[in-house]
Amino acid sequence: MSSLQTTTEKGFLPIVLERIRQHQTKIHQWLESCEGANELPLYSSVDIRDAGFKMAVVDTNIFPAGFNNLCEHGMADSIAIMRDAILKRVPKCKNILIIAEEHTRNTWYLENVRILQSIIEQAGFPAKIATFLTIQPSFCENANYIELETSLGQSVKIHCFKKILSEYQAGREHFDLIIMNNDLIGGIPEILKNSQVPIYPSIHAGWHSRLKSHHFCHTKELIDEFAHLIDVDPWIFSCLYSVVGDIDINIDDDRKRLMEMAGDLFHRIQRKYQKHNIIEKPYIVVKADYGTYGMGVMPIENPSDILQINRKNRNRLHKGKGAQVIERYLLQEGVPTIYNIDQQASEVCIYQIDNKLVGGFYRSHAFKTTRDNLNSQGMVFKKMCPHSKKYGDCGVHHDMNIFDVYRILARIAGIAAHREIIQLENRSKTVT
Numbered sequence: 001m002s003s004l005q006t007t008t009e010k011g012f013l014p015i016v017l018e019r020i021r022q023h024q025t026k027i028h029q030w031l032e033s034c035e036g037a038n039e040l041p042l043y044s045s046v047d048i049r050d051a052g053f054k055m056a057v058v059d060t061n062i063f064p065a066g067f068n069n070l071c072e073h074g075m076a077d078s079i080a081i082m083r084d085a086i087l088k089r090v091p092k093c094k095n096i097l098i099i100a101e102e103h104t105r106n107t108w109y110l111e112n113v114r115i116l117q118s119i120i121e122q123a124g125f126p127a128k129i130a131t132f133l134t135i136q137p138s139f140c141e142n143a144n145y146i147e148l149e150t151s152l153g154q155s156v157k158i159h160c161f162k163k164i165l166s167e168y169q170a171g172r173e174h175f176d177l178i179i180m181n182n183d184l185i186g187g188i189p190e191i192l193k194n195s196q197v198p199i200y201p202s203i204h205a206g207w208h209s210r211l212k213s214h215h216f217c218h219t220k221e222l223i224d225e226f227a228h229l230i231d232v233d234p235w236i237f238s239c240l241y242s243v244v245g246d247i248d249i250n251i252d253d254d255r256k257r258l259m260e261m262a263g264d265l266f267h268r269i270q271r272k273y274q275k276h277n278i279i280e281k282p283y284i285v286v287k288a289d290y291g292t293y294g295m296g297v298m299p300i301e302n303p304s305d306i307l308q309i310n311r312k313n314r315n316r317l318h319k320g321k322g323a324q325v326i327e328r329y330l331l332q333e334g335v336p337t338i339y340n341i342d343q344q345a346s347e348v349c350i351y352q353i354d355n356k357l358v359g360g361f362y363r364s365h366a367f368k369t370t371r372d373n374l375n376s377q378g379m380v381f382k383k384m385c386p387h388s389k390k391y392g393d394c395g396v397h398h399d400m401n402i403f404d405v406y407r408i409l410a411r412i413a414g415i416a417a418h419r420e421i422i423q424l425e426n427r428s429k430t431v432t
Contacts, residue, residue, distance in 0.1 A: 012055055017401055019230040020408070026229055031411050034222065040355040040418045042085060042179065042200040046410040047363075047375070048348040049335035053278050054236045055405060056335050058285075059375075060215055060413045061292055062201045062421070063183040065101070066361065067119065068111040068151075070351060071383040074359025075119060083123035085354035086177060090198055093176040096120055096127040097164070097197075101182050102134065104148060104158060111150035113181055120179070130159040131182070132189065165191060183207045183292060185324055204428045205421045207290045212330050213243040214423070218416035226412060235272050237409065239333040240265060243289060247329055249317045255306050258286070258329065263303040265331050283334040283371055286317065288326040296326050297373045299334055336370045341382050345370045348384075348406055355414040357407055360384050 020027065045064035048057055070078070086093050098117060103109040113129050120127045133139050139146050140160035144167075147157050167173040178192075178199040184206030192203050220238055227234035242261050247254045262284055269282040286306070288296030296317055300306060309317070319325055339346040344364040351360050362382040365374045 012050060012052060012402055012405065013236070016230070016232055016236060017405070019232065020405060021401070023230050027226070027408065030225065030229060031408070031415075034415045035355060035411070038418055039089060039200075040414050041352075041421065042089070043351070043353045044355070044410075044414050044417055045360075046350045046352070046413045048350065048406050048409055049337050050339065050348065050402070051280075051335045052338045053276065053280075054335065055409065056237055056239045056333075057219060057409050057413045058239060058332065058335060059212070059292075060219075060417055061183075062205055062210075062417050063181055063292075064351060065109055065112045065181065066349065066351070066381065067115040068108065069349075069361040069381040069383060070115075070359040074351070074383075075115065078119045078353055078358040079122045081353045081356050081358060082119050083125075086120075086123065086125060088354070089200055090177045093125060095175050096125045096177045096179055097175040098127055098129045098179045099161065099182050100129050100131045100158065102131050104131070104133075104139075104146070107149065107151035110148055110156050110158075111152055111154065114150050114154055114156040116179075116181060117156070125177075127179075128159055128164065129157065130161040130164050132161050133158075161191075180206075185291060202421050202425055204424045205417075207292065209424055209427075210420070211289050211328070212287070213241065213289050215413075215416055215420050216241055216330075216332075218419045219413060222412045222416055226408070233272075233276070236276075239335060240268050240272070241333060242331045243328065244331065245289075245328040247327055249309070249314050249326070252307075255309070258331075259303045259306040262286070262300060262306055262331055265333070266303055269333050280336065283336075285332045285334050285373065287330050287332060288317075289328040289330045291324065291326075297375070299371055299373060301371075334371055337374075338370070340364075340370075344380070345372065345374060346382070347374050350406055350410040352410055352414055355411055355418075357410070360406075 041062045043064055045061045045066060046057055047059040048055065098113060100113045101109060117127050117129055140163060144163045145157045145159040147155055150156055164173060168175060175197050178197050180199060180201055180203065184203060185208055187208045188203050223238045224234045227237060242265050244258050244261050247258055249255060265284055266282060273282055283299055283301050286298045286300055298313060298317060317326060337345055337347045341362055341364050344366045345368050346362040346364040349360050349363055351358050361384055363374050363379055364382055365379045367378055368374055
């Protein structure tokens with residue numbers, strides 16, 4: 001059994017926790033009014049960093065790929081929540097197609113889609129997994145699917161999307177809903193643009209058009225409202241940030257421009273530190289304004305460090321997932337994590353279906369510091385259970401008062417993602 005510890009004597013600000021406790025009813029009424037009857041993201045994962053003096057969402061993924069890291073009770077809760085979420089979107093749904101990433105060599109990802117398929121099928125919907133297989137097209141030549149082994153030795157069938165589409169068009173396959181577990185960073189395939197089958201999450205919210213800065217713009221609006229409810233500085237629950245576009249990280253003048261923006265952000269953060277009597281040194285994180293898997297991310301301790309980035313690290317910042325060239329960067333206030341599990345720096349990741357909690361995990365790394373990007377090679381996952389009091393010895397123990405705050409922040413992130421998706425869909429209608 002792993003134990004959760006903090007690297008400082010203090011936890012999250014007691015006065016803020018008390019204000020949240022006092023205003024719980026008002027907070028949840030506000031959250032419910034924001035959620036309303038909207039079709040919130042089908043599912044999402046939310047990364048939260050807790051520094052003790054502040055706590056903030058640092059990333060939100062609407063195509064989450066870590067269902068294999070949920071505890072058994074979280075997966076059990078997922079079944080009923082997934083059933084309701086699917087029937088809300090497609091009331092007469094019977095059969096589902098899951099479109100996965102092309103990570104056929106990533107056995108942990110394969111375990112993720114196997115678990116996702118299992119949740120959907122236990123919810124009452126037969127489901128098949130398919131992917132485009134553009135990286136390994138030979139798989140589609142002689143068979144309709146390939147059978148692969150996951151990280152836990154389980155078998156999973158991955159169908160060739162083109163073949164399963166032809167079967168669908170011939171009337172030999174039937175699907176009422178397509179669930180995307182592919183972030184479409186390379187763009188929307190024409191065959192999906194013309195699909196008559198409902199697709200969730202929206203194909204217009206893939207990383208081909210989605211921007212992290214837009215998500216945090218919506219998040220800021222909501223955090224401002226939340227902070228007003230409990231009369232605290234919104235900064236305690238958010239990160240300051242800036243955006244810089246048209247950047248080639250390999251060009252000296254572009255790095256100077258990035259450094260100047262970073263310098264301004266450092267000053268803004270320092271003023272907040274002084275206001276709240278924080279003696280720790282501020283830092284920022286340079287990250288691609290789009291993309292996932294922790295690619296194109298680097299912590300910076302001083303603006304001048306940007307000028308000194310070596311070629312190896314410039315290459316890491318130059319290209320993201322799918323070898324997409326990065327030209328737009330989000331400069332985000334760094335939030336050091338106070339958590340460690342088994343002497344490993346750790347951060348929180350919350351999983352939601354239809355904005356309802358289904359669990360989460362702690363992302364940990366033995367070779368990273370509390371100020372580093374933990375979403376990198378060598379990371380491990382420690383399961384948390386949303387009902388640790390109810391189920392007892394389940395995953396890593398956590399403080400339920402703090403967990404309630406994580407839950408509020410995750411719901412806010414889901415509402416922000418919904419607003420972001422609506423904006424992206426409206427934009428796509430304007431373009432077409």
